[in-house]
Amino acid sequence: MSWPVLLETLLLGLAGDRPGGLLLTVLTFAAAAAGGLLLATIYAALCVASPAFSWPLMAVSVLLRSVPPIMLVFALAHAPGMSIATAGLLGLVLYSFSHVGETLRAYLAAYPPVLSDSARVAGVHPAFDWCVLRLGWCLRRGLPALATHWVSLLKDTGILVVIGIGELTTTAKLIAESSASLGAWITVLATAGGLYCGAACLFLAAIARLQHAIDPAARAVARLSTSSGLSPTSCCGTR
Amino acid sequence: MESASIILDGSYATSVLWAVSGTLALLLALFLASGLESRHASVRALAEIVINFGRCVPTSLYVLAAGMLSLRLAPWLDGPALFVGTLPMFQPAALAVCLALAFGSAGHLAKILQSSWRTIPVETRDQFRILGLGVVESGRLAFCECALTALPPLSARLIHHLHNTAFAALFPVVDLFGRVQAAATSSARVVEFVTLGTTAYVILSFCIWLLFRVLEQTFSPRRPATERTPA
Numbered sequence: 068m069s070w071p072v073l074l075e076t077l078l079l080g081l082a083g084d085r086p087g088g089l090l091l092t093v094l095t096f097a098a099a100a101a102g103g104l105l106l107a108t109i110y111a112a113l114c115v116a117s118p119a120f121s122w123p124l125m126a127v128s129v130l131l132r133s134v135p136p137i138m139l140v141f142a143l144a145h146a147p148g149m150s151i152a153t154a155g156l157l158g159l160v161l162y163s164f165s166h167v168g169e170t171l172r173a174y175l176a177a178y179p180p181v182l183s184d185s186a187r188v189a190g191v192h193p194a195f196d197w198c199v200l201r202l203g204w205c206l207r208r209g210l211p212a213l214a215t216h217w218v219s220l221l222k223d224t225g226i227l228v229v230i231g232i233g234e235l236t237t238t239a240k241l242i243a244e245s246s247a248s249l250g251a252w253i254t255v256l257a258t259a260g261g262l263y264c265g266a267a268c269l270f271l272a273a274i275a276r277l278q279h280a281i282d283p284a285a286r287a288v289a290r291l292s293t294s295s296g297l298s299p300t301s302c303c304g305t306r
Numbered sequence: 307m308e309s310a311s312i313i314l315d316g317s318y319a320t321s322v323l324w325a326v327s328g329t330l331a332l333l334l335a336l337f338l339a340s341g342l343e344s345r346h347a348s349v350r351a352l353a354e355i356v357i358n359f360g361r362c363v364p365t366s367l368y369v370l371a372a373g374m375l376s377l378r379l380a381p382w383l384d385g386p387a388l389f390v391g392t393l394p395m396f397q398p399a400a401l402a403v404c405l406a407l408a409f410g411s412a413g414h415l416a417k418i419l420q421s422s423w424r425t426i427p428v429e430t431r432d433q434f435r436i437l438g439l440g441v442v443e444s445g446r447l448a449f450c451e452c453a454l455t456a457l458p459p460l461s462a463r464l465i466h467h468l469h470n471t472a473f474a475a476l477f478p479v480v481d482l483f484g485r486v487q488a489a490a491t492s493s494a495r496v497v498e499f500v501t502l503g504t505t506a507y508v509i510l511s512f513c514i515w516l517l518f519r520v521l522e523q524t525f526s527p528r529r530p531a532t533e534r535t536p537a
C-alpha cells in the first residue's frame with residue numbers, strides 16, 4: 068500500500084467504511100469524554116452534597132473502574148438489544164465516568180469553605196453556586212488531572228478493536244494483517260502509534276491553551292516565571 | 307481447585323508487579339512533579355517533555371520495547387528474583403516490563419500531583435518555608451494538604467495501572483492475565499476463566515480503592531470542632 072493511501076486510510080478509515088481510523092477515534096473520544104464528564108459531574112455533586120449517598124455511589128463507581136475496560140465493552144456488546152456502536156460508546160462513557168468522577172469528587176470536596184460562605188452571604192442562587200462557581204473552580208483546578216485521564220481515554224479508544232468498530236487500532240490491525248511482509252506490518256503499526264501520539268500532543272496543546280484562557284493564575288504564573296525566573300510554586304495558588 | 311490455584315498464583319504475581327512498578331511510578335512522578343515546579347525554565351521544560359512523552363505513547367509500546375531489549379541483554383543481566391513464578395532467565399524481562407509500566411504511568415501521576423499541589427494556597431506554601439521545617443516535616447504537611455485532592459485520582463490511576471500489568475503477558479512473565487489466558491486456551495473453559503480472572507481484577511481493584519479511601523479519611527483536613535453539628 069502506498070504512503071498516501073495508507074495515511075488516508077489510517078486518518079479516515081477503510082474505503083466504504085467511513086468515518087473510521089483517526090477521525091472515528093477522535094469522534095468517539097469526544098463523545099465519551101463529554102458523556103463521562105456529564106455523569107461524573109452529577110456523581111461528584113451527589114457525593115459531596117449528600118455524604119449518606121456517597122458510599123453506595125462510590126461502590127458503583129469503583130466497580131465500574133475495577134472491571135478492565137476491554138471486558139466492560141465486550142460484556143456490553145453481548146447484552147441483549149445493544150448494538151455494537153452503542154455498546155462501544157457506552158463502555159467508554161462508563162469507563163471515563165468512573166475515573167473523572169473520582170477527580171471531580173475530590174476537587175468539589177476541597178472547594179474552599181470561604182468561597183461557599185461568600186456566595187451564601189452574597190445571596191448567590193444555589194444552582195448558580197454549584198453549576199458555575201463550584202464546578203468552574205473544580206474544572207480550573209483539576210484540569211491537568213482531568214486532561215491526563217482524557218489522554219488515556221484517547222489511547223484507550225483502541226479497546227473497541229475487540230468488537231470490531233473501525234477506529235484507528237482496528238483499521239491499523241486490518242491493514243497490518245493484510246500486509247505480506249514484516250516491514251510493512253511494522254510500518255503500519257508505527258504510523259498508527261505516531262498518529263495516536265500526534266493526536267494526544269495536539270489535545271494537550273489545546274488543553275494548555277484552554278487553561279491559559281480560563282485560569283488567571285496560570286497566566287500570572289507564565290508571566291512572572293518568564294519575566295523574573297520565579298518558580299511556578301512561588302506565584303501560584305491564590306486563585 | 308486447579309482454577310483457584312491458577313487465579314491465586316496469577317493474582318499474587320500481578321500484585322507484586324503492581325506494587326513494584328506502582329512504587330517506582332510514584333517515585334518518578336514525585337521527581338517529575340518537582341521538576342515541573344522548578345525555578346529553572348529549562349528544568350520545567352524538560353520535565354514537561356518527559357511527562358508528555360510518557361503519556362502520549364501507548365504503554366504497550368514501552369512494554370514491548372523494554373521487554374525485547376531485556377531479552378537481548380538477558381545473558382549479561384543478573385539480579386534478584388523479585389517476580390515469583392517467572393523463570394530465572396526471564397527475571398530481567400519482568401524487571402524491564404516493570405520499569406516500562408512505571409514510566410507509562412509516571413507522567414499521569416506527576417500531572418495529578420502537580421494539579422493537587424497547585425490547590426494549596428500560596429500562603430500555606432510560604433509557611434512551610436518560613437517556619438524552617440525540615441524536608442520530612444514539610445513533606446508530611448504537604449501530603450496532608452494535598453491528600454483530599456490527590457488521593458482519589460491517584461487511586462483511580464493506580465487501578466488503571468493494575469489493568470496495565472496485563473501487558474506483561476506479552477512476555478514469559480507470570481501475571482494474572484497471562485495465567486488466565488493460558489488456562490482458558492489449554493482447557494477450553496473460556497467463560498469460567500474469564501469470569502474468575504475478571505473477579506480477581508475486581509477484588510484487587512477494590513483493595514487498592516479501600517487502601518486509598520482509608521488514607522483519604524485519615525489524612526484529609528478535619529473541620530474544627532466548632533463547625534461540626536452538635537450531637
